[in-house]
Amino acid sequence: MTQPSTRSSTLSSTLSTMDSAASTDGAVVATQDVILELKDVSYRYKPGLPLVLDHMSHAFTSGRMHAVIGPSGTGKTTLLSLLSGLAVPTGGQVLYEGRNLASQDRYAYRASKIGVIFQSFNLMPGMTVSENIIMSMKLAGAYHGKQQAKETVLHVLEQVDLPDEYADRRIGHLSGGEQQRVAIARVLSYRPTVVIADEPTGNLDPESTQIIIDIFRGIVDDGRTVIIVTHSRQVASACDDVFDLSTIKQRTRQRKAVRRSSI
Amino acid sequence: MIFENAWRSVRRRTGYSLLLVIVFTVITAAVVVSLAIMQAAQTAKASGLANQSVTATISMNRSQIIKDAAGSASSDSSDGDSSNGDSSAREAARTAMNDMQLTLADYETYATAAGSLLTGTYYSQTAELTAVEGQAEPVSSSSSSSDAASSSSSDSSGSDSAQSGQPSDDGQGFGGRGAESPMSSSDFTVVGLSNDEALANLGITVSSGEAVATGTSDTLDAANSDGSYDAMVTDEFAQLNGLSVGDTFVVADSAGTQITFTVVGTYTSTGADSGGSFGPGGFGQSTSDRIIVSMATMSALGLDTDSNDSTQISYTYVLGSGSDYDAFVQACADAGLSDSYQVQSSDVDSYEKSIEPLLNLSKFAKTLLCVVLALGAVMLVAMTLFSIRTRTYEMGVMTAMGMHKRTVAGQMVVETIIVAVLGLLIGTCVGAAASVPVSNKLLASEISSAQSQAQQQQSNFGRQLQGGHAAGAQGASSGTVSSDATASSDASASSGASVPPDDSAADGNRKGGPMGQVTQYMSSVNASVNLTTVGLAALAILALALIAGLVGVIWVLRYEPLQILADRS
Numbered sequence: 001m002t003q004p005s006t007r008s009s010t011l012s013s014t015l016s017t018m019d020s021a022a023s024t025d026g027a028v029v030a031t032q033d034v035i036l037e038l039k040d041v042s043y044r045y046k047p048g049l050p051l052v053l054d055h056m057s058h059a060f061t062s063g064r065m066h067a068v069i070g071p072s073g074t075g076k077t078t079l080l081s082l083l084s085g086l087a088v089p090t091g092g093q094v095l096y097e098g099r100n101l102a103s104q105d106r107y108a109y110r111a112s113k114i115g116v117i118f119q120s121f122n123l124m125p126g127m128t129v130s131e132n133i134i135m136s137m138k139l140a141g142a143y144h145g146k147q148q149a150k151e152t153v154l155h156v157l158e159q160v161d162l163p164d165e166y167a168d169r170r171i172g173h174l175s176g177g178e179q180q181r182v183a184i185a186r187v188l189s190y191r192p193t194v195v196i197a198d199e200p201t202g203n204l205d206p207e208s209t210q211i212i213i214d215i216f217r218g219i220v221d222d223g224r225t226v227i228i229v230t231h232s233r234q235v236a237s238a239c240d241d242v243f244d245l246s247t248i249k250q251r252t253r254q255r256k257a258v259r260r261s262s263i
Numbered sequence: 264m265i266f267e268n269a270w271r272s273v274r275r276r277t278g279y280s281l282l283l284v285i286v287f288t289v290i291t292a293a294v295v296v297s298l299a300i301m302q303a304a305q306t307a308k309a310s311g312l313a314n315q316s317v318t319a320t321i322s323m324n325r326s327q328i329i330k331d332a333a334g335s336a337s338s339d340s341s342d343g344d345s346s347n348g349d350s351s352a353r354e355a356a357r358t359a360m361n362d363m364q365l366t367l368a369d370y371e372t373y374a375t376a377a378g379s380l381l382t383g384t385y386y387s388q389t390a391e392l393t394a395v396e397g398q399a400e401p402v403s404s405s406s407s408s409s410d411a412a413s414s415s416s417s418d419s420s421g422s423d424s425a426q427s428g429q430p431s432d433d434g435q436g437f438g439g440r441g442a443e444s445p446m447s448s449s450d451f452t453v454v455g456l457s458n459d460e461a462l463a464n465l466g467i468t469v470s471s472g473e474a475v476a477t478g479t480s481d482t483l484d485a486a487n488s489d490g491s492y493d494a495m496v497t498d499e500f501a502q503l504n505g506l507s508v509g510d511t512f513v514v515a516d517s518a519g520t521q522i523t524f525t526v527v528g529t530y531t532s533t534g535a536d537s538g539g540s541f542g543p544g545g546f547g548q549s550t551s552d553r554i555i556v557s558m559a560t561m562s563a564l565g566l567d568t569d570s571n572d573s574t575q576i577s578y579t580y581v582l583g584s585g586s587d588y589d590a591f592v593q594a595c596a597d598a599g600l601s602d603s604y605q606v607q608s609s610d611v612d613s614y615e616k617s618i619e620p621l622l623n624l625s626k627f628a629k630t631l632l633c634v635v636l637a638l639g640a641v642m643l644v645a646m647t648l649f650s651i652r653t654r655t656y657e658m659g660v661m662t663a664m665g666m667h668k669r670t671v672a673g674q675m676v677v678e679t680i681i682v683a684v685l686g687l688l689i690g691t692c693v694g695a696a697a698s699v700p701v702s703n704k705l706l707a708s709e710i711s712s713a714q715s716q717a718q719q720q721q722s723n724f725g726r727q728l729q730g731g732h733a734a735g736a737q738g739a740s741s742g743t744v745s746s747d748a749t750a751s752s753d754a755s756a757s758s759g760a761s762v763p764p765d766d767s768a769a770d771g772n773r774k775g776g777p778m779g780q781v782t783q784y785m786s787s788v789n790a791s792v793n794l795t796t797v798g799l800a801a802l803a804i805l806a807l808a809l810i811a812g813l814v815g816v817i818w819v820l821r822y823e824p825l826q827i828l829a830d831r832s
Contacts, residue, residue: 081825086663086823086824086825087825107662107665107666107667107668108665109665110663110664110665111664111665111666112665116663116664118663122659122660122663122664123660124657124660124661125656125657126272126275126276126657127275131271135268135661135664136664138264139664139665139666140665
């Protein structure tokens, strides 16, 4: 039978093993390279509902392409909502460049610091492609006149492999894949520090998917950061780091279990 | 960016924007027309008489006197003896009215108190004279004696020749009959005029000869060299008695003293006595038996108020502007005029009566304005709510992209204001074009309604019922009023609208003109749109736009973008 002192040292050893496993979970943990960090974050949609995220901590370093994977229902989209400032954590902190997001202007943060590519695109339906892109530029302060805006629109459309004439098409007249590329183009237009994408290649064929991966790689090569939620192995395998939510959740449950058993 | 986005949104949603513009246009047009009518009525009421002089008189407030007398009589009478109480109240009222006749000095006190408000005053004094047998006959007894002959009733008060009104069979005519006893207690009314202004406002036209010289004994020698006094008589009187200019006739005062008048002119009455100069007609007096003389003559004959208790005075104050009327009333009150007297102006009464349909129309316009604004607000809020609900996703995307909620809300408000301004511009043009014809059409309807009511009263009661004040004689026929909202009197304004009652009675003053005058309603009004109207309409429309926009603001602020996007997903 294990004695109490032996039991606590076992606990410490177990926790230490789990922590080191977490720290080697695909991230370089030098603090000065961390662009976005989840610090003991918990989140539930409404009071009384179970926690979707439970005391989660993770750091995303800058200049790398991160993939967030996990089965459906593990909270990937919720994680992106927290990272993009659309949701406020129930507990813990979301830090951007070391500062708590709750103390910053989340609208300005979303407008210029990060670019969010939503799974359902969330384009302005009554506007044209060009108008959608220019509106983002204006919000980010990247609009410097009609001519500059027009050139930027054409450039980003070219980047996502859409012809120039798409600029004046209404969003409602585009296919799902085309809308997805426009959503990506919108983010590219104002060069945010962090690009957060939720299933950006969900509606694309493998060739188009590779184009998008190359675009993201170009962003990363530019010193910026990309965080992608994806089910695609092609995309996950192209990323520098993979953050498996299900593994993190499992480890969290294990830590709790260990703590409970030691009491 | 807010304005640019708002404008782009308005252009993008053409159908909805057009519908909103139409709603704002209709509301604006209705508001503009209502405001124009209200403003025209206000201007007509406030400044309709501003550039016109009006006359005012002071008369006894008989209802107040009777009320006071009844009050003091009921407190004196014993319980259960109400009949004696009633008769003593009547006596007390009669005595009070007799005692409360204002003197010339009293009237002039109030004229002094009014000061610069007055441009002039004039007065007339009226006394009674009797016919002398064999001399000039009154027109009234001539017609009554012919009636008596036809009904086989005789008048025992005089000789047959006097009754017949014709020269006697002995051919002596009227002159030289000597001191015959008077035929009746009062056959003639003699009116003394203070000045030419009294003569001008008498409402007469000289038919032959010239007008009698007016003035007091300070300025005029009354008697002629032959001891007669100059006078003007009516055409009927002159014709009946065979008089012409230069002829003399004899009448007697109440003491029986004979007075000889020389006819300097004859006149007909136009019935437009604006200042009540004729004073009381006396009981049973025909207007044809009025003899007009100067105040100097009245004084010389001992018929003025200083010498004769039964002489009535009619004093008229002439105000430089109708807008001074209220100040004049206050000045009289400040000078000590009690509640037993009242200041009246037939000009003001007539004008107010003439604009009554316009004022009624203004009340209708005010009600319409309130209803339009209330319904408009409800409609706009409902439309905005409907529109906002269909744009919830759009708002969610904008806030998700980083646009502040307040910016999104501001854009909603600006969109509403843009369409409101468009509607305001179009609606103002429509309202400006429609305000004059619509207001005149509505005014015609009001006048028609007033006329129908008056005719109904006339047929039911045999006369027009008094509605608070007498319907004056002059109407608004005294010219146009120049203002932004010009109120003009149409010469072809409907006549026969109403016949004012004659309630002049014994107080010596007439509220309106002589009987038989009709109210001339102001039948056209230039309810044109001016900057004030446009400004007020703009304020109203912008207020509606802000109310509707506020709905959008509240809606935007309610939701978080994540919630909107999640609901959409």
